[in-house]
Ligand code: IPE
Ligand code: IPE
């Protein structure tokens with residue numbers, strides 16, 4: 001189990017262990033080029049490929065990408081079915097490459113609404129890559145942060161009915177869809193909007209937030225590096241004062257000793 005940021009102060013490192021991204025702006029990217037929205041989604045898949053590679057190269061261990069929210073079913077039917085087909089094609093084309101590169105692939109979200117073909121491709125990909133550990137790539141599909149908290153609570157109470165009288169954070173967290181990953185250190189949203197749109201609500205408790213106007217299809221390894229550099233300049237206090245941070249306290253100590 002990983003440290004909960006609210007129960008214990010987590011260790012931090014210059015390279016975020018877990019990056020979670022809302023990949024937004026595909027439609028606008030296409031519109032700017034007088035192309036159909038679908039063209040933007042296609043280019044979005046290429047951006048995914050680059051960012052997975054970029055994360056693996058710089059030592060990020062977990063990458064979680066928001067691909068389809070529980071609210072995205074509200075979109076026009078033709079766009080929804082295009083996105084589903086694109087997901088199938090991407091799985092068919094990319095999974096063996098991910099596997100060769102040591103990437104573990106996982107999907108979080110309510111899969112029950114997906115067509116059987118898509119669901120079985122997802123299961124096969126998860127099965128094939130289950131022993132890989134260079135990078136864990138999670139795709140959030142038909143995912144919603146509220147759905148996750150509710151499904152976790154329901155599953156917990158089903159398995160442990162005695163907890164209906166009261167439960168703690170650590171009782172619940174093993175049932176959350178992302179329980180196999182540490183909490184995201186860095187949250188990125190492309191496309192200019194400054195909202196979380198029902199993404200991993202529980203786990204964002206102490207994530208550093210980074211918003212960029214860059215549209216997702218244009219988000220490349222340079223843009224990723226910029227986000228990581230911004231992250232490296234943050235002071236992650238987890239409720240403490242600046243003076244209490246190990247680096248700052250150490251410096252103060254050295255100064256005291258020097259006289
Ligand atoms: C994000 O891009 C992709 C999905 C939500 C599937 P959008 O399709 O939301 O692009 P914009 O926000 O309309 O530009
Ligand atoms: C969030 O993007 C969901 C994904 C990127 C999958 P949206 O484009 O759907 O978000 P809103 O509707 O602008 O908040």
Ligand code: MG
Pocket residue numbers: 024025191
């Ligand atoms: Mg959008």
